[in-house]
Amino acid sequence: MGGGVADRRAETHLWLLLEETLAAAVGAGGAGAGRIERARQARRNYGYVARALAASGLVAPAVADALVHELDDALALRGLADVSSFAGRPFPVDAAAAPATVTAGGPEVWLEAEIERHLELLAAMNPGERPGAGEEALRILSGPVRGLLAAGAGDACAALMAQLAASLAAAGFDIGPVATEPLAARPEWVRFLHDRPAANDGDQPVTEVGGPREPLGALGGRQVVLRRLAWSSTHIDVIVALGAPRAGQERELAAGLAVRALDDRGRLHLGLLPSVPFAGESVVHLRPGIDAPVASLQLRITAGGECVTAAIAL
Amino acid sequence: MTPWWVALPDVSTSLQCRGQEHHLRWEAGALVADDHADREAEEALRALGGELPACLRLQRLWARYADDVALVTLGRRPGEAGLGLAPAAVAPMVDVLGRASGNRLWRRGSAQADAATDGRRGDLLSLLSLPLPFIDRLVLGVFAHAARSWHHEGFRSAHGLRLGAAWSSRAQPALRRLGERLHAPVAVACTPAAPAQPTSVRAELSGGVLVVSAELSPWWVPTVWGAGISEPQGRFILRVVASGGGGLAVEEGEWEPTGSRSWNLVARPAHLRRDDEGLFRVDERPRPGSW
Numbered sequence: 001m002g003g004g005v006a007d008r009r010a011e012t013h014l015w016l017l018l019e020e021t022l023a024a025a026v027g028a029g030g031a032g033a034g035r036i037e038r039a040r041q042a043r044r045n046y047g048y049v050a051r052a053l054a055a056s057g058l059v060a061p062a063v064a065d066a067l068v069h070e071l072d073d074a075l076a077l078r079g080l081a082d083v084s085s086f087a088g089r090p091f092p093v094d095a096a097a098a099p100a101t102v103t104a105g106g107p108e109v110w111l112e113a114e115i116e117r118h119l120e121l122l123a124a125m126n127p128g129e130r131p132g133a134g135e136e137a138l139r140i141l142s143g144p145v146r147g148l149l150a151a152g153a154g155d156a157c158a159a160l161m162a163q164l165a166a167s168l169a170a171a172g173f174d175i176g177p178v179a180t181e182p183l184a185a186r187p188e189w190v191r192f193l194h195d196r197p198a199a200n201d202g203d204q205p206v207t208e209v210g211g212p213r214e215p216l217g218a219l220g221g222r223q224v225v226l227r228r229l230a231w232s233s234t235h236i237d238v239i240v241a242l243g244a245p246r247a248g249q250e251r252e253l254a255a256g257l258a259v260r261a262l263d264d265r266g267r268l269h270l271g272l273l274p275s276v277p278f279a280g281e282s283v284v285h286l287r288p289g290i291d292a293p294v295a296s297l298q299l300r301i302t303a304g305g306e307c308v309t310a311a312i313a314l
Numbered sequence: 315m316t317p318w319w320v321a322l323p324d325v326s327t328s329l330q331c332r333g334q335e336h337h338l339r340w341e342a343g344a345l346v347a348d349d350h351a352d353r354e355a356e357e358a359l360r361a362l363g364g365e366l367p368a369c370l371r372l373q374r375l376w377a378r379y380a381d382d383v384a385l386v387t388l389g390r391r392p393g394e395a396g397l398g399l400a401p402a403a404v405a406p407m408v409d410v411l412g413r414a415s416g417n418r419l420w421r422r423g424s425a426q427a428d429a430a431t432d433g434r435r436g437d438l439l440s441l442l443s444l445p446l447p448f449i450d451r452l453v454l455g456v457f458a459h460a461a462r463s464w465h466h467e468g469f470r471s472a473h474g475l476r477l478g479a480a481w482s483s484r485a486q487p488a489l490r491r492l493g494e495r496l497h498a499p500v501a502v503a504c505t506p507a508a509p510a511q512p513t514s515v516r517a518e519l520s521g522g523v524l525v526v527s528a529e530l531s532p533w534w535v536p537t538v539w540g541a542g543i544s545e546p547q548g549r550f551i552l553r554v555v556a557s558g559g560g561g562l563a564v565e566e567g568e569w570e571p572t573g574s575r576s577w578n579l580v581a582r583p584a585h586l587r588r589d590d591e592g593l594f595r596v597d598e599r600p601r602p603g604s605w
Contacts (some may be wrong), residue, residue, distance in 0.1 A: 018387070022485065026394055070387050076399075077388050077442055083403045088435035091471045185397055206521035254559060 002055035010058035010151035011096060014050055014067045017147070019048045023076055026147040029240065045143050046071055052114070052144035055107035055255055055304035058151045062095040078079025106305025107153030108160065112300035113258035115164050119189060120256070120270050123287075125195045127172035127196045138165060160185060167193065188268035197288035205237050207290075208314055216301070217308035220253040220276075221245040224301060224308050227281065233291040236261060236269050238281050240301065258302040263294045271273035277292065292314075318342040318458040318533065320557040321541035323381045323592060325447040331368040338369060338444075340451050343458075347377040372444070375437050376452065381459040383473045386480040387452030388442070392539075399443040408436045454540040461532035465480070465509035478506050486533050489526050492550045493517055494575060496569060497524040504528045511550050515567060515579035543586060543594045552581055561587040562594065 047068050048199050054064035075081040118137045125133045141161065144190040148157045165178045166185040171193035209228030217222065223243035230237040238259050257273040271286035299310045315575040319342060320490070326339040347369035350356055356369040360366045379385060390397060442449060443520050460477050463469040493500035496517060507513060507529040515528045537554050544551055549566045556563040564586055566578040587592040 012475050012478075015475045019479045019483035026391060049556060069386065073438075074388050078394075078397045081437075083399055084407065086399070088432060088437065088438040091476075097471055097474075187494075236325060245414070 003169070006167055008059075010147065011063055011149050014053065014059065015062065017046060017049060018067055018071050021071060024078055026078060026186070030286070036191060038078055039075055043068075043075060043081070048136060048238060049143045049147045050254065052110060053147050053151060056110040056148060056151075056153065057305040058148070058153065060092075060095040062092045065092050066095075072226055076097065080115060101308060105156075107148045107151070108156040109307045110272045110305045111141075111145065111157050111160050113260070113307075114144070115160060116189075116260055116268075116270050117258060119192055120272065122168075126196070127193075130173070131174040134168035134171075135170070135176035143243060164189070167241045181252040186236040188211060188262055188266055191266070192268045192270065195288060198275075199287060200285045203232050203234055205289075207231055207236070209312065211239075211312070212310060213241070216310050219257070219303040219308060220300065220307050222253075222279065225298070226310055226312075229297070229299075229312060229314075231290045234287065234289040235272070236286040236289055238271065238299070239281060239283050240300075241281045242276065243280050245270065245273045253303045255304055257282075257284060259286060259299070260302075261299045263290065263298075264296045265292065265294060268295075315558055316537070316554050317343065318454070318536045321537065321554060321562055322451065322595065325445075325451070327417075327445050327448065329372075330398050334348055336367075336369050338372065338448075340448055342456060343451075345373050345448075347373050366486070375441050379441060379452070380455050381463075383456060383460060383476060385453050385456045386460070387476060388438075389456075390446075390450060391483055397520065398446050398449055399439060401443045404439045404443040409515065420584070421510075450540070454536045457536040457540065461536060464496065464532045467584060474506070475478050481506060483537055484539050485528065488539070488550065489515070489528050489545050491545065491548075492567070492579070493524050493526040500524045500526055502526045502528070504530055507531045507557055511565075516572075517569070517577040517579075519575040532535070541594075546594055547585060547596050549584070549596055550579070551584075551586075552579075555583075561585055561597065566593070566596075590601055 013157045015079045020096045023143050025035075050064040050068050051060075066089060066179040069087045070091065072081055076083050076086040113147050118141065122133055122137060127134065134280045138161070141164070143277070145157055145161055162178070162181060163186050165175045166183055166252065167189040169175050170185040170190045173193075200253040208228050208230035210228045211288075215223040215225050219242070222245045225241045225243070227239040227241055230239070240257075253276040256276055261269040261302070263269070267287040267288070269288060271283045271284045273282055276282065294314055296314060297312045299312055317503050324339060326337055328337050331349065332335075334349075339346040339348060347353070350367060350369055353373075354368060356367060356370055359522050388397075390581065400490070441452060444452075457480075460469075460473065463476075473592070485504050489502045489504060490500050493502065499517060499522075501523050503525065504527070510544045511529065511531065513531040513534050515526065517524055517526045518523075533553065533554065534544075538551050541554075543554075543562070543564070552565045552567045554562050554564050562585070564582040564584050565581040568579045568582050569577045572578050585597040588595040591597050
C-alpha cells in the first residue's frame with residue numbers, strides 16, 4: 001500500500017461511507033429521540049467498519065480513529081450527538097499519506113476471527129427461539145465486509161461470508177437474502193452452533209500440557225509464547241505470555257486476542273481475551289472443553305489482522 | 315475569473331462585544347467588523363496583554379480557518395435545513411481566550427498536543443456557533459480554497475479523498491435528477507475533474523440503469539451549488555461565466571445523444587436574474603450576442 005490516492009482504497013471507502021452515514025443520519029427525519037438513536041446506530045456501524053479496516057491493516061489506525069471523530073463532530077454540529085463530544089481534532093494528514101501496516105492475508109484473518117466472535121455470541125441463542133439472530137449477524141458483518149471488498153480484499157472474504165451463511169442455515173438460523181451464493185457449510189462452525197457450549201462455569205482444569213519452548217511468532221510487535229494448555233470437560237485454558245514490544249514496533253491490541261482451537265475430532269473451541277496487558281501472562285478461556293480422547297489441537301491466536309499458530313500434541 | 319462569491323448575497327448579524335451590541339457582516343468573501351474601525355490599534359493593545367474584542371477574535375478565526383479543509387466535512391449537505399451550535403451551549407466550553415475547556419477524557423497526547431487541540435476545538439466551537447448563513451459562507455470559502463489549490467499534487471494527495479467524497483455528496487442529488495430526465499433508475503458516479511478541466515457529464519444506459527458519470531470541477535460546489543443556483547426551474551447549471559446588472563451569465567447543461575443509449579451533457583449559454591425575493595431564476599428572454 002503506497003502513499004498515492006489511487007491505492008488508498010480503504011481510506012477512500014471510509015470517506016465515502018462517512019458521507020453516506022451522515023446523509024442517512026440527517027435524512028432519517030422523525031422525532032428527536034428516534035432520530036438521535038438512529039444517528040447513534042449509524043455511528044456505531046461506522047466505527048465498526050473503521051476499526052475493521054484498521055485492524056486488517058488496510059488503513060492507518062490514526063486515520064480510522066480521526067475519521068470516526070470527524071463523524072462525531074459532524075453529528076454534534078447537527079444536534080445528533082452531545083455538543084461536548086465535539087473534538088475538533090486535526091486530521092493526521094501525514095498518517096494518511098503513509099502506508100498502513102499491511103499483513104499478508106490480514107483482512108481474511110481479521111474476518112475469520114470476527115465471524116467466530118459472532119459464533120460465540122450466537123452460541124448463547126437457540127435458533128428455534130431466535131431464528132433472526134443469524135440474519136442479524138450477517139447484516140452486522142456486511143458493513144465491514146463491504147469495506148474490505150472496496151479495499152480490494154476480495155474473494156477470500158466473500159467466501160468466508162458465504163460459508164458463514166451456509167453454516168448458520170445448517171444450524172437452523174434464518175439467513176434472509178444473502179449477497180453471495182452460500183458455499184458449503186463449515187462443519188466445525190455448524191457443530192459449535194448446534195452444541196451451544198456453555199460459558200466456563202468455574203470448574204478447575206484437571207489436565208494440562210506445556211507449550212513449545214520457542215515463541216509462536218509476534219502479535220502487535222510482541223513475541224507470543226504459549227506457556228501451557230489446561231482443560232476440563234467444560235473448557236480449555238490457554239495460557240500465553242506476551243513479551244514487551246520492541247521500540248517502534250508496538251501496535252495496539254485494542255481488539256484483544258481471539259483464540260481458536262480445532263481438535264483432531266473436528267470440534268471447534270473458541271475464546272476471547274478482550275483486554276490485553278501491555279506485556280506478561282494471560283489466560284484465555286475457550287469453550288467447550290475436552291470430554292473425549294483428543295490427540296492434538298491446531299491452535300490459532302489472532303489479534304486484528306495478524307495471527308500465530310501452533311500444533312499441540314495432547 | 316468571476317469571484318467565487320459573486321452569486322451569494324451579503325449577510326449580517328449582531329453580537330455582544332465589550333458589553334455592546336456590535337455587527338458582523340459577510341461581504342464579497344470576507345468577514346467585516348463594522349464597529350472596529352482601528353483594528354491595528356486594537357491588535358496592538360492585545361499584544362500588550364489586553365483582551366481581543368469578540369468581533370476581532372471571530373474575524374481572526376475566520377481568516378485562520380479559511381483554508382481548513384476539515385470544514386467541508388462539517389458543512390451542509392443538499393436538502394439539509396440547518397446546522398450549527400447554540401451559542402449558549404458553547405459558551406461554558408470556551409474560556410475567555412477562546413480555548414476549549416473540559417471533556418479531556420479522550421485525551422492521550424502530550425500536553426503540547428492537548429493545548430493545540432484545545433485551541434483548535436475552541437476556535438471551531440466559536441466559529442460554528444455563528445448563524446447558519448455565516449457557517450455556509452465559511453465552508454464555501456474553504457471549498458473555493460480547495461478549488462484554487464487543486465492543481466497542486468501535494469494538496470490533492472493530502473486532501474483529495476476527503477474532497478472527492480465531499481464534492482460528490484453535494485453533487486449527487488442534482489446529478490440524479492439530471493439523469494432522471496432521460497431514464498430511471500439512475501446510478502451516479504462522481505469524481506473530481508483533473509486540474510483546470512471543466513465539469514463533464516456522460517450518461518449511458520446499461521442493464522436497465524442509466525449510469526451518469528460526472529467529472530466535477532472543484533469550482534462547481536462553491537460557485538454554483540453553494541449559491542443555490544444549481545437547478546433553477548429544473549435546469550442544470552454547470553458554471554458561472556460572468557456577473558453584472560443584477561444577473562449572472564452562466565452555462566447550463568443539456569443532454570445531447572451520442573448513440574442510441576448514450577448521452578453527453580453539452581454546455582449552452584443562459585442567463586440568470588434575481589427575482590423580487592432575491593432568488594436567481596432563468597431569464598428566458600432572448601439576449602443579444604453572447605459573452
